[in-house]
Amino acid sequence: MKDAAAELGDRPDGLDPAAISPDHPIERPEQDVFGFDPFARAIANSIAGLKSPEGLVIGIHGPWGSGKSSAVNLVKHHLTKGGLKGAEDLTLVEFNPWWFNGADALAIAFFREMDSSVGKSLPAKARTVLRDLGRKLSGASPFIEAVVNMVTAGTGGAAVGTGAKLVGDSLDGKQTVLEEHAEIAKALRSAKRRFVVVIDDLDRLSVDDALLVFKLVKSAGRLPSIVYVMVFDRVLIETAVKERFPSEGPHFLEKIVQAGFELPPPEPHDLRDLLLKNVNRIIGQIPTDQETRFWNVFYDVVAPNVALPRDIVRLTNALEVTWPAVAGDVDAPDFLAMESLRQFWPRVHRAIYDNKTLVCGHELSFIPQGQAKDHCNAQLLGSVSEQEWPQLQKALMRLFPALENAWKNNFYDAEFEREWRQQRRVCVETHFDPYFRLTLSDQAASAKEIEAFLVSADDPDFVRDALHQALATPRRRGGTRAAVLLEELTVRAPLVPEANIGPLVAAIFGMADELEIAADRSEFFSFDGNFLRLHLLLNRLVYQRLAIEQRDAVLEAAAQTATLRWLIVFSLRCIRLQESAPNGQVSGEPLTSAGAAERLRALTLARVEAAASEGAFIRLPDLVSNLFSWRDLIGDGGADQVRAWLAERLDDDALVEALARSFISVGWTHTAGDVVARREPRLNRGSVEALVDPVALRARMTQILSREDVEAGRREAIEQFEAAWVRLDCGTLDD
Structure with missing residues (x-):
């Protein structure tokens, strides 16, 4: 990644962040948002004022990502376009070492860049010598090493003796490397131009390549009228030197860089x-x-x-x-x-x-x-x-x-x-x-989905369609999206427009029984499920938002078309909230007024009695729970009335099967050494005796089992009840 204070676009204020890119540092002062420009202008002024530099090296340091490339770009801008006094005879040369890899490639590229830029200002003979020097170094790794080690002896180089011999040798029978270097230096002193060689992105190089560039600059690059601006992370370079040449430490850079400047940190x-x-x-x-x-x-x-x-x-x-x-x-x-x-x-x-x-x-x-x-x-x-x-x-x-x-x-x-x-x-x-x-789990609904629901909460068809679709959509870990949607609605109930509360409640009441499915109940608890979610939704949507007169109107209207199971559960809640505790106090404000609660009781009882006479009541899930609810709705004498109704209908095989299924519940046991709980059927003798004569019930079950034409499902349900009852008698099943 290149520098962070990246190209910010062409707006006059330079603050358009839409153009930020990791590969485009800024280039103009008006793009500077971090205060680098005063620093860059000072460096540029100093360079412009140098009259006869000779291989002077200026270092701009800063940690990785601090904006060094942006700062050096501003230096270049002021030297070439800033109209600085004394910068008229400067030629800017850029050497990008990170394009090359290895000693041969770096050295050859360095001299070719010098030839293509500095060489243009030299006399023909001196330029020929410069090219000749580059050709001699091409493909000659030992010779390159000798050159840099000879001139930088003591900066981690090889033995001086070996280097001196190679440097003093002539590779083509003409001038030696030192003689050619001296001739180039003489030509540059007489030239009328000065050169600024910028070497950026040293942080991108491998340790060995970065150190080689420093040594090339100090050796073959030490020439008159040339200033080097090297951009690097000082801590990284000093750490690398310490690893390669423990005796050098910070002295390595001190021998190469004459003026080092730490990039000022952004505010x-x-x-x-x-x-x-x-x-x-x-x-x-x-x-x-x-x-x-x-x-x-x-x-x-x-x-x-x-x-x-x-x-x-x-x-x-x-x-x-x-x-x-x-x-x-x-x-x-x-x-x-x-x-x-x-x-x-x-x-x-x-x-x-x-x-x-x-x-x-x-x-x-x-x-x-x-x-x-x-x-x-x-x-x-x-x-x-x-x-x-x-x-x-x-x-x-x-x-x-x-x-x-x-x-x-x-x-x-x-x-x-x-x-x-x-x-x-x-x-x-x-x-x-x-x-x-970066994606929703199936435990949550999208904001867009919830927003659509809130906007259309007054449309019964939309509400029903959305809930039906949610019921038909399973979740990966079990259950349906109906549970998710109800929970999300509960959280956002305060956002439902007040005018939409009545239509929304009526639509949900009208399909509530469809929502209460086993898949959306916890595997380990029987008291949760979508009915509980509906109660929580009513708390937030109706109880906490509407005055009691408004609640009466909304809830009684919705109850007229409510499904039977939900109507039973909901009406009992309203009735029980009217009842006082043993200490004679009522816990909080009731959900409805006392009058509305009584009207709901009458409505529900009428619906239950109609269903009971038509045979629909025994087809409701959780028959035993519904029977106890019927008893409670009646109040005084309710137990006798429900027992009498059951006794009259024990000759109905379907009723006996429904009772057998409903009396059996599921429990969980966990013993030492078990990793997970074990599922077990449960039977409560007291529940059976509270609703029906167990002797008469079991006699009917025996009669049904004696027939050969009994449906397999009915036989299985009755046999499970009988087995559980026997375990109760034997003391192997908790009551």
């Missing part, structure tokens, strides 16, 4: 300004209500990593590629911060990915408070030095508030978590993966 606010321009161009304007958090994230996570112009290029180029893939489906400040960690702290970024449940808070609830801090340090920061922990802890707590539990003993409640989910932040497990995989 932090200039770096931040350019980065923010790029972020604004790529990501877009940050909404006003997110500005405070954006600046918090920017200064705690992003800004500390941006110290050089190249850092801006790295982060900008990454965003150019990754942001379009996730735009709208992630939180912009969090994504910028995570991309910053990916670029500058890759091991920490990987540790975050490997510890999703930890950074999102779930795992922390199982770790003793006294051990949480050390655990988080080990899991997340184990790849970096302890001196770097404070900065990274601050950054990670800004992105993952749950970590404040371990590092600051701070805690956040569920309301914060709902807000984070609405913002699609990285700290929410549902929205975690897109920050790493």
